[in-house]
Amino acid sequence: MGEDLKVFRTWSSSFALRAVWALKLKGIEYETVYEDLSNKSPLLLQYNPVYKKVPVLLHNGKPLCESLVILEYIDETWKQNPLLPEDPLERARARFWAKFGDDKVFQSIVYGIFLKQGKEQEEAIPLAIENLKHLEKELRGKKFFGGEKIGLLDLALGWLAHHNGVFEEILGFKLIDQQKFPLLVQWIQEFANAPVIQENWPPRDKLVAKFEAIRKSSLAK
Amino acid sequence: MGEDLKVFRTWSSSFALRAVWALKLKGIEYETVYEDLSNKSPLLLQYNPVYKKVPVLLHNGKPLCESLVILEYIDETWKQNPLLPEDPLERARARFWAKFGDDKVFQSIVYGIFLKQGKEQEEAIPLAIENLKHLEKELRGKKFFGGEKIGLLDLALGWLAHHNGVFEEILGFKLIDQQKFPLLVQWIQEFANAPVIQENWPPRDKLVAKFEAIRKSSLAK
Numbered sequence: 101m102g103e104d105l106k107v108f109r110t111w112s113s114s115f116a117l118r119a120v121w122a123l124k125l126k127g128i129e130y131e132t133v134y135e136d137l138s139n140k141s142p143l144l145l146q147y148n149p150v151y152k153k154v155p156v157l158l159h160n161g162k163p164l165c166e167s168l169v170i171l172e173y174i175d176e177t178w179k180q181n182p183l184l185p186e187d188p189l190e191r192a193r194a195r196f197w198a199k200f201g202d203d204k205v206f207q208s209i210v211y212g213i214f215l216k217q218g219k220e221q222e223e224a225i226p227l228a229i230e231n232l233k234h235l236e237k238e239l240r241g242k243k244f245f246g247g248e249k250i251g252l253l254d255l256a257l258g259w260l261a262h263h264n265g266v267f268e269e270i271l272g273f274k275l276i277d278q279q280k281f282p283l284l285v286q287w288i289q290e291f292a293n294a295p296v297i298q299e300n301w302p303p304r305d306k307l308v309a310k311f312e313a314i315r316k317s318s319l320a321k
Numbered sequence: 322m323g324e325d326l327k328v329f330r331t332w333s334s335s336f337a338l339r340a341v342w343a344l345k346l347k348g349i350e351y352e353t354v355y356e357d358l359s360n361k362s363p364l365l366l367q368y369n370p371v372y373k374k375v376p377v378l379l380h381n382g383k384p385l386c387e388s389l390v391i392l393e394y395i396d397e398t399w400k401q402n403p404l405l406p407e408d409p410l411e412r413a414r415a416r417f418w419a420k421f422g423d424d425k426v427f428q429s430i431v432y433g434i435f436l437k438q439g440k441e442q443e444e445a446i447p448l449a450i451e452n453l454k455h456l457e458k459e460l461r462g463k464k465f466f467g468g469e470k471i472g473l474l475d476l477a478l479g480w481l482a483h484h485n486g487v488f489e490e491i492l493g494f495k496l497i498d499q500q501k502f503p504l505l506v507q508w509i510q511e512f513a514n515a516p517v518i519q520e521n522w523p524p525r526d527k528l529v530a531k532f533e534a535i536r537k538s539s540l541a542k
Contacts, residue, residue, distance in 0.1 A: 150421060150455060162410055169416045176409040188397040189383055195390045200371060234371060 105130040108156040114259035115167040116155035122174045124296045183252040198256035205231045215318040239283040261288040326351040329377040335480035336388040337376035343395045345517045404473040419477035426452045436539040460504040482509040
């Protein structure tokens with residue numbers, strides 16, 4: 101191998117899974133370091149002193165942090181199965197929507213809806229739907245956000261595929277329904293069923309238990 | 322020219338200035354469209370329906386939004402005077418700190434300090450200093466964040482050089498002082514005095530008036 105490559109992750113973080121999925125898609129071997137975020141390792145604190153979070157990618161002793169930055173690094177370092185297309189305009193689109201996914205979609209769904217209840221939750225739904233409609237539009241005429249193949253934006257939005265069923269089960273309602281979001285519903289299926297993604301997907305029952313606990317603790321505050 | 326290139330900006334937005342500076346550094350000609358954010362043009366709303374903000378770069382009829390995404394697009398489209406180095410690790414560093422600049426430094430200085438007063442402002446200072454110390458460290462051994470030349474991270478942090486003196490004048494104290502931040506103080510000088518930056522820097526007195534008004538209106542809320 102000649103290369104020293106480690107991914108610091110947890111079993112469930114979908115931000116860390118971005119890096120895992122990317123390396124698997126490219127067929128790159130690496131070592132996994134599982135972190136317990138309630139008791140972070142000295143190495144994690146050393147490698148990510150700014151955010152103290154997973155994922156960290158450690159490549160030949162050099163740490164890289166921030167999952168979208170890591171995805172670009174992986175794509176630039178190992179050229180096979182590109183995550184970003186070649187056309188600068190298409191690259192810009194993928195980066196734009198990846199940032200939108202983190203800044204707006206994640207915020208509006210996780211903090212606006214999943215960790216809220218009652219009136220506050222209800223009032224947050226229109227914004228989340230508006231955000232999701234942008235993504236629905238971006239999928240027009242495509243199987244994946246990356247086109248025929250999974251690309252950077254698919255990995256960046258992997259949390260949505262990953263959390264959607266879990267959130268539905270816990271909340272008892274569907275945010276992403278077939279009628280409003282036919283393309284997103286199909287994408288969630290296609291993405292989750294892609295072999296590399298499926299093989300690296302945490303167990304559903306463990307996710308439900310974990311997110312139920314997070315929600316309870318957040319609502320109790 | 323053969324190319325149709327427009328920058329939608331305001332006279333003062335340092336996010337829009339990122340795109341302006343990048344194009345000037347690369348010697349690319351473009352048309353300027355000045356927007357009045359209190360009365361946004363139909364074109365701005367059409368080209369940036371998600372955020373409705375400047376900058377928008379319109380290249381051969383295709384709109385690009387989000388200033389850091391625009392910088393990468395400019396760098397990939399016109400290769401002269403690269404904004405990002407070639408080494409993937411160095412590219413990742415620049416991207417990491419550019420995001421940190423927007424997510425943490427900008428937030429902690431503009432919203433934490435500049436738009437606050439009294440105790441709230443005082444309590445925000447340690448975090449802003451901690452964030453600035455990361456940037457100070459990143460400048461060690463370098464003239465610019467990009468090394469010998471202005472790079473993407475310099476442009477991304479241009480707002481800091483750009484706003485610092487204005488904030489000092491309005492607030493009556495120095496956050497970035499020579500003793501704590503000798504490298505940042507020097508960088509602010511070097512950056513502001515670089516010809517392309519200097520030639521595209523809004524008038525100081527207009528900036529002071531504008532930011533004084535913003536601060537007053539924010540404190541009155």
